[in-house]
Amino acid sequence: KQEVTQIPAALSVPEGENLVLNCSFTDSAIYNLQWFRQDPGKGLTSLLLIQSSQREQTSGRLNASLDKSSGRSTLYIAASQPGDSATYLCAVGGSNYKLTFGKGTLLTVNP
Amino acid sequence: NAGVTQTPKFRILKIGQSMTLQCTQDMNHNYMYWYRQDPGMGLKLIYYSVGAGITDKGEVPNGYNVSRSTTEDFPLRLELAAPSQTSVYFCASSLQTGVGEQFFGPGTRLTVL
Numbered sequence: 427k428q429e430v431t432q433i434p435a436a437l438s439v440p441e442g443e444n445l446v447l448n449c450s451f452t453d454s455a456i457y458n459l460q461w462f463r464q465d466p467g468k469g470l471t472s473l474l475l476i477q478s479s480q481r482e483q484t485s486g487r488l489n490a491s492l493d494k495s496s497g498r499s500t501l502y503i504a505a506s507q508p509g510d511s512a513t514y515l516c517a518v519g520g521s522n523y524k525l526t527f528g529k530g531t532l533l534t535v536n537p
Numbered sequence: 538n539a540g541v542t543q544t545p546k547f548r549i550l551k552i553g554q555s556m557t558l559q560c561t562q563d564m565n566h567n568y569m570y571w572y573r574q575d576p577g578m579g580l581k582l583i584y585y586s587v588g589a590g591i592t593d594k595g596e597v598p599n600g601y602n603v604s605r606s607t608t609e610d611f612p613l614r615l616e617l618a619a620p621s622q623t624s625v626y627f628c629a630s631s632l633q634t635g636v637g638e639q640f641f642g643p644g645t646r647l648t649v650l
Contacts (some may be wrong), residue, residue: 470641474639486648517639523568524595526582527579530579
């Protein structure tokens with residue numbers, strides 16, 4: 427059974443800092459990995475999708491990497507802003523693209 | 538395109554009542570999913586469908602039923618509501634082939650008292 431762990435559970439940083447969120451998974455037989463953002467009381471917004479054959483994806487200040495063999499992914503956020511404050515969820519795609527989610531990292535960026 | 542839409546946004550049920558959570562997508566996606574999210578937890582898969590007429594159980598299917606008569610719609614049915622079903626429910630969809638990226642609806646917040 428796939429298990430996804432996100433570390434840290436919560437992170438508080440000053441504005442402008444670069445930061446890394448970590449995601450690990452137990453079964454390396456994955457189809458893809460998605461990073462989502464969730465604002466309080468809201469739905470999920472897809473940030474980045476990495477296919478199993480890819481090593482990384484970039485979108486603006488966000489960069490996600492994937493190391494399937496070690497069962498790890500990182501989400502790098504450059505020059506953080508208060509508007510980046512949210513919960514970040516990592517999800518691993520298995521057969522039929524079913525996603526297994528981690529519990530998320532609650533990020534607070536302080537002005 | 539509206540993407541994935543869900544109704545209602547909020548609902549309060551009494552124990553033993555039943556209801557249907559509606560989900561519709563206009564992206565012609567074959568794959569659709571229902572997840573629940575409990576406080577401080579990640580999302581857990583309830584049911585999924587790979588196309589009209591085809592559904593299968595996810596990780597936490599007990600107490601729920603689904604149907605998929607059309608590509609667009611994937612309703613989730615709660616027959617006998619229990620307090621343990623208090624949660625936020627998300628519907629998602631993805632293409633049949635290729636990328637497999639999932640797109641989520643805004644969620645339905647359900648409370649069972």
